[in-house]
Amino acid sequence: MSAVDQSLPKAAGAAPLPMRSNRSKRGHRVGKVPWPVYAMLIVAVIISVFPLYYMFVIASVGASAVTSIPPRLYPGFNFVEVASKVFETVPFIQSLINSVIVSLTVAVLAAILCALAGFAFAKLRFPGRNALFLIVLLTMTVPAQLSVIPQYLIISWLDWVDTLQAIIVPGLASAFGIFWMRQHMATTLSDELMQAARIDGCNSWQVFWRIGFPVVRPAAFVLGLITFTAVWNDFMWPFIVLKSPELFTVQIALKQLQANRTIDLALTMGGSFLATLPLLLVFFFVGRRMVAGIMDGAFKG
Numbered sequence: 001m002s003a004v005d006q007s008l009p010k011a012a013g014a015a016p017l018p019m020r021s022n023r024s025k026r027g028h029r030v031g032k033v034p035w036p037v038y039a040m041l042i043v044a045v046i047i048s049v050f051p052l053y054y055m056f057v058i059a060s061v062g063a064s065a066v067t068s069i070p071p072r073l074y075p076g077f078n079f080v081e082v083a084s085k086v087f088e089t090v091p092f093i094q095s096l097i098n099s100v101i102v103s104l105t106v107a108v109l110a111a112i113l114c115a116l117a118g119f120a121f122a123k124l125r126f127p128g129r130n131a132l133f134l135i136v137l138l139t140m141t142v143p144a145q146l147s148v149i150p151q152y153l154i155i156s157w158l159d160w161v162d163t164l165q166a167i168i169v170p171g172l173a174s175a176f177g178i179f180w181m182r183q184h185m186a187t188t189l190s191d192e193l194m195q196a197a198r199i200d201g202c203n204s205w206q207v208f209w210r211i212g213f214p215v216v217r218p219a220a221f222v223l224g225l226i227t228f229t230a231v232w233n234d235f236m237w238p239f240i241v242l243k244s245p246e247l248f249t250v251q252i253a254l255k256q257l258q259a260n261r262t263i264d265l266a267l268t269m270g271g272s273f274l275a276t277l278p279l280l281l282v283f284f285f286v287g288r289r290m291v292a293g294i295m296d297g298a299f300k301g
Contacts, residue, residue: 152240187210
């Protein structure tokens with residue numbers, strides 16, 4: 001018995017050794033990224049950042065940076081002067097404030113409203129649910145330009161022309177946002193959890209606000225950031241409904257930098273660079289949360 005007892009620990013102890021070594025080798029192979037991947041990422045970063053960098057070059061040098069052969073690719077020393085001229089030509093600071101107010105308001109409210117609609121389409125049972133959701137999806141196939149005239153008529157009837165609510169209210173819900181939140185609600189919020197909440201006495205609103213929305217908060221954050229960027233870059237609709245310079249958004253202010261017949265490239269590029277900086281700051285601070293929210297939805301879907 002003693003010989004058998006001594007042989008068993010040796011066999012049991014000897015078996016895991018090659019398995020651990022195989023796992024370590026396998027993990028080493030998986031963790032090692034080949035250098036062509038890094039090279040492709042570096043090229044992609046350069047291609048993405050170069051237009052912004054070249055805007056700064058033109059703003060700091062002038063139109064000669066474009067017309068010179070070969071084109072100048074290093075910045076000059078006139079950017080501060082060009083930025084000062086931008087602030088003197090148009091109310092740029094006020095335009096930035098207006099864009100922040102409009103974009104932030106639309107982003108927050110759109111995330112909540114689209115999440116509420118997504119919760120209704122994913123988890124509530126009511127007549128015509130599938131037909132209504134199909135209609136929402138079909139609106140994504142309609143070009144936005146076709147809705148400009150009826151939308152402007154509604155805004156005129158409400159006497160909202162030349163007001164900020166004229167560009168806030170139409171963007172509070174979107175077909176893409178409802179579809180995005182509906183998919184996340186359907187895959188992340190379990191029916192058993194909702195039934196347990198209803199047994200505890202929660203109504204539909206309490207189930208959404210206390211259980212559903214916290215579960216899909218990363219997806220709502222991603223939707224809010226996408227909406228913020230889209231509203232910040234929107235030009236057509238604010239250009240139609242806004243008339244007063246003190247209400248201009250940043251994109252309309254950039255349009256005012258262009259003269260009727262001539263375009264000052266340094267002034268225009270300087271304003272465009274200044275208008276892009278807030279978006280870069282937003283993505284710098286919250287970009288990681290955006291990627292995490294997208295990846296979370298990808299793995300759960």
